[in-house]
Amino acid sequence: MPEQRVVEPDYLLLEAPREKKFITGSQAFAEAVKRANVDVAIAYPITPQSETMHLVGDLYAQGYVKDYYRAEEEYGAMSAIAGAVRGGARAFTATSGPGLLRGLEAIVSWPGHRIPAVLGVMTRVVNAPLSIQPDNVEISYLLNSGLVVLHAENQQDVFDFTLAGFVISEKVDVYLPVVVATEGFFVTHAKGYVELPPEDMKLPPRDPYKAPVPPTDCEIPPARIQRDAPVQKSNFMSYLIHAVWQQEVWSANRRAAKWIKHYLGGLIEVVNPDAEVFVVASGCAAAQGREAQRYATMEGLNVGLIKVKSLRPFPVDEIREALKNAKAVIVPEHNIVGWLAKEVKAAIPNSGIVVDGPRVYGGMTLPVELIMEEIYKAFGIKKEKKVVV
């Protein structure tokens, strides 16, 4: 392990020289953890997440991570992460599909406890019949929990979102867990080019006293820290305190937007802003949408792409602005429920222009042809055209 020097987050994320590597998404997660000055990593195995946490275990063996163990199950892993972060540590864990749901009760309590941790979610089928393929229906469970949720398109996003995730989660005005979701296998087990800053640099350690909620380490006054725990009060007070606190959590979630813009260049990416028809997508579907946009342009069709990087906070204003002149909006997804289509419909005044799909699920791939079919329909092109390769 090379000796690492602490550098400022802005330097490491935005300015440091980068070298191109050809690595898997799992490796990209680990490369981010390597530079994140992580204290504690705790995880329970589940496919396709396991490889990431094997690599993080190797980082522990090399000295990059200070403590690491294989938890008894996901609920135990997520609860232990909460304990470690409340004790002032910086923590990372990851899970997939059914594991996410098993740990969900603990995970959804993190925002209320103001737990600034980073959770990697490598999406996988949840519903029966069993499959280990990368359906991303599980993301819908995370969207209403108060967590910041970023959705990575490729290995480069995985690295950038994860490393930035630690910085964003610990901003005093945010102080929330950050989820970095990506499609399992498609990204985690496939290689892509990733521009990496030097491995002999790391983020400054977490300062747990720079926080809206202090760590539980017996170093902070007053002694009677839990004297007025809301659960002890009358129901009226309990409702009120809970309601106020939830509002604050969601306000904090919205405040994350400015840091996502600062470190990740915006909540959305727009390709061809003057288009008539847009593909709006996140994660791997954005990669397929990007290809569809390219093919459509080659065929002379005025199509644009909006890649949604941040699902929470959801870029309502940005999407509304980008789609103000659109005639049709196609939302391809890797799940049956269409959670992104619902979000997009809710964000714009003329939701009738949103096409619900195409959707694939159970872990199927999303052929570009499926998106092209919807593009042709949007332009009123009846004859199905072959994709130009």
Next chain:
Amino acid sequence: MGLEYVRISPGFEKYMPRDYVDLVKYGPFGRKVDVMDMGQFKELVEEHPMCAGCYMAYFIRVFYTALPNPEDTIVIGTAGCARLALSQAAVPFIYGNYGDTNAVASGLKRALSIRFPDKHKDVVVIAGDGGLIDIGFGMTMHSWFRREKFTTIMVDNEVYGNTGGQESGMSPKGVQLKMAPLGKKFDKINAVELAKTAGCVYVARISPTNPKRIAKTIRRAILAARHFGPTFIHAYTSCNIEYSIPTREVLADARKREKQDFKFYEWMTDEVKEFLEEVERKEKQEVKK
């Protein structure tokens, strides 16, 4: 930092509530107090929301007096009766999710060990029979298998008191409780033997009839956990409501159960025994001085 956080800022003395001043002046922070000193400072004397006559509240009050290092102790609880009192005291308290006490404690203890390698930051779990041996069973056991260095205290009222009286794994066989309409079908789980098998280095079973012995047991468990690994205390703390024990007979019930099922039992590894004997010998010498 430790004691700094239980001092009153100069100039604020006359504005502080009386109970807080008493706590700082006479409480257990930074000095060893005896259970006989309990009446001098307010710690669960008033306002705790337990039922009248609750034996668990009494046990918890003695617990706070027994802590070897209350200024650097963090208590973790879970849903149930115990947390109602635990969250009222002047020691930081974490209330996790259902049954996750020993997982939270594992992460917390490790974080504190990284951040304060030269200090003793004691982590103590106090949870009920349902939290530790039913819903949180896996997390309890695995924290012991992993040899996590904190103390687990099971306040066993043999029932889910807080949710209204359902049978738990620790309820005695045959007892009729809600969700056991025909009586409980299996025996009380032997938590003490499980703890020994799972790797606890100090294990005790008590019916809290003797406050000095409670205090000594708790202190021993915490000191042993600091250096050697997980420790466990199984304490009978009756539920006078669900088991219909008249308030004035709560202590008599504890004595009766002590004879029947909760005879004082203490087990420790040889190295723990050697360590505690040395600590207690030094303490006696200091008292003599």
